[in-house]
Amino acid sequence: MxxxxxxxxxxxxxxxxxxxxxxxxxxxxxxxxxxxxxxxxxxxxxxxxxxxxxxxxxxxxxxxxxxxxxxxxxxxxxxxxxxxxxxxxxxxxxxxxxxxxxxxxxxxxxxxxxxxxxxLQGLTAHYLTHSTYAVKAGDDVLVHAAAGGMGLLLTQIVKRLGGRVIGTVSTEEKEKLAREAGADDVLRYEGFAEAVRERTGGQGVHVVYDGVGAATFDGSLDSLRLRGHLALYGAASGPVAPFDPQRLNQGGSLSLTRPKLGDYxxxxxxxxxxxxxxxxxxxxxxxxxxxxxxxxxxxxxxxxxxxxxxxxxxxxxxxx
Missing domain, CATH: 3.90.180.10 (Medium-chain alcohol dehydrogenases, catalytic domain)
Incomplete structure (x- = not known):
């Protein structure tokens, strides 16, 4: 063979x-x-x-x-x-x-x-939205790479659970796909954390689902509200550099997890x-x-x- x-x-x-x-x-x-x-x-x-x-x-x-x-x-x-x-x-x-x-x-x-x-992507989206952080009706959720295979599934499942999706994409074509999947708002990557704050009345989102990694990590933390959760499930742009956990304290008692499907x-x-x-x-x-x-x-x-x-x-x- x-x-x-x-x-x-x-x-x-x-x-x-x-x-x-x-x-x-x-x-x-x-x-x-x-x-x-x-x-x-x-x-x-x-x-x-x-x-x-x-x-x-x-x-x-x-x-x-x-x-x-x-x-x-x-x-x-x-x-x-x-x-x-x-x-x-x-x-x-x-x-x-x-x-x-x-x-x-x-x-x-x-x-x-x-x-x-x-x-693979469907089971990953399932555990992320049902177990890693169980999305509730009314939650604000940031989904990176919202027009990718994972992003499109995450967006649909978050909407099924009653959440509001803010997605990030790189092109107009990808924005169209993300909106068709149900994204309530779609942003480009540059300055996305500030834009997320604007669209959530300055509070930030309850959870970020981040499979991009190095390129989005800092902005993802800055997009979270008090006691928000960052689920870093991938590293498409490269691995995240080591950082001081004190930053989670300074950001408002934030939570960070690096989950993988096998454990779920x-x-x-x-x-x-x-x-x-x-x-x-x-x-x-x-x-x-x-x-x-x-x-x-x-x-x-x-x-x-x-x-x-x-x-x-x-x-x-x-x-x-």
């Missing part, structure tokens, strides 16, 4: 489209014929070595497809079942090994493309509870998923270049 392999961390050129042996499922594992794989910044961090992995490895931590073989001990999945997964390495390939405990059954009326496009889907019960919510919303049309681009598996380098170059909106997929 063909797969995208990283033998040595680096830029997008480190992504090698190559032939590898077909994997064989072990105990409590299933083999899946991959129909679509999601492209995420986590994949970039793995490729760069920011999140170190033993090399060589097959990139990709999200996808969807059909079970083609099952290992010993697997009783609740069978050949032909439609499944998705998140947080399991190896998705940029024609076939992938998935632990049975992490395989997510898909609704019959949900396409593989939509499943692969929503699982520890058990199969929690994984399926969040997945069933998100997939159910998508299947019913209550949650819209914007797929920006689909690339052949061999074009993984271009997908990463487009993602890092901010030339896309919504979700990117690789199609084996």
């Amino acid at each position: 063909h797969a995208i392999v990283v033998s040595s961390p680096g830029g997008s050129s480190a992504l090698e489209y190559t032939e590898v042996p077909d994997p064989v499922p072990g105990p409590d594992e299933v083999l899946v014929d991959v129909a679509a794989a999601g492209v995420n910044y986590t994949d970039v961090y793995h490729r760069e070595g920011r999140y170190p992995l033993k090399t060589p490895f097959v990139v990709g931590s999200e996808g969807a497809g059909t079970v083609s073989a099952v290992g010993s001990g697997v009783t609740d999945l069978a050949v032909g079942d439609r499944v998705g997964w998140v947080g399991v390495l190896g998705g940029y390939a024609e076939k992938a090994i998935i632990p049975a405990a992490r395989a997510i059954p898909l609704p019959d009326d949900l396409s593989f493309d939509l499943a692969a496009a929503v699982l 889907i520890v058990t199969r019960e929690e994984l399926l509870a969040r997945a069933n919510d998100v997939l159910g919303w998508v299947a019913s049309g209550a949650l819209k998923v914007h797929i920006s681009n689909r690339y052949p598996l061999a074009d993984a380098r271009k997908a990463h270049d487009d993602l890092e170059g901010r030339r896309t909106t919504g979700k990117l997929l690789l199609i084996p």
Whole structure:
């Protein structure tokens, strides 16, 4: 089979489209014929070595497809079942090994493309808005990169919960997408903290969902109201430099957390509870998923270049 392999961390050129042996499922594992794989910044961090992995490895931590073989001990999945997964390495390939405990059954009326496009970002948006900071009706919420795949989902879910969304974007085209998703107000990045204060009567927002990182971190803290919360869930612009925690005190007893999805889907019960919510919303049309681009598996380098170059909106997929 063909797969995208990283033998040595680096830029997008480190992504090698190559032939590898077909994997064989072990105990409590299933083999899946991959129909679509999601492209995420986590994949970039793995490729760069920011999140170190033993090399060589097959990139990709999200996808969807059909079970083609099952290992010993697997009783609740069978050949032909439609499944998705998140947080399991190896998705940029024609076939992938998935632990049975992490395989997510898909609704019959949900396409593989939509499943692969929503699982990682949808589950992330779910835990951020329901657990990291549980959004309440009337909350003011700042969503960075509001026209990206994560931003569009966060905006819709915050609106479902009754919050008011202020989004940041870089272009007029992206502003249009953010507003279509339900954003109440949309700002450019330059001077956004001051603009947020103006739009909240000088108080600031209850929570900032920040996946941008270094470029927005200071402004995110300055956008918070008394006892506000900053959920720094990513670092698309680079990691945040060390800072003095006293700044949280000076800002008004602020809270900062650096969460990750794996800690919010520890058990199969929690994984399926969040997945069933998100997939159910998508299947019913209550949650819209914007797929920006689909690339052949061999074009993984271009997908990463487009993602890092901010030339896309919504979700990117690789199609084996």
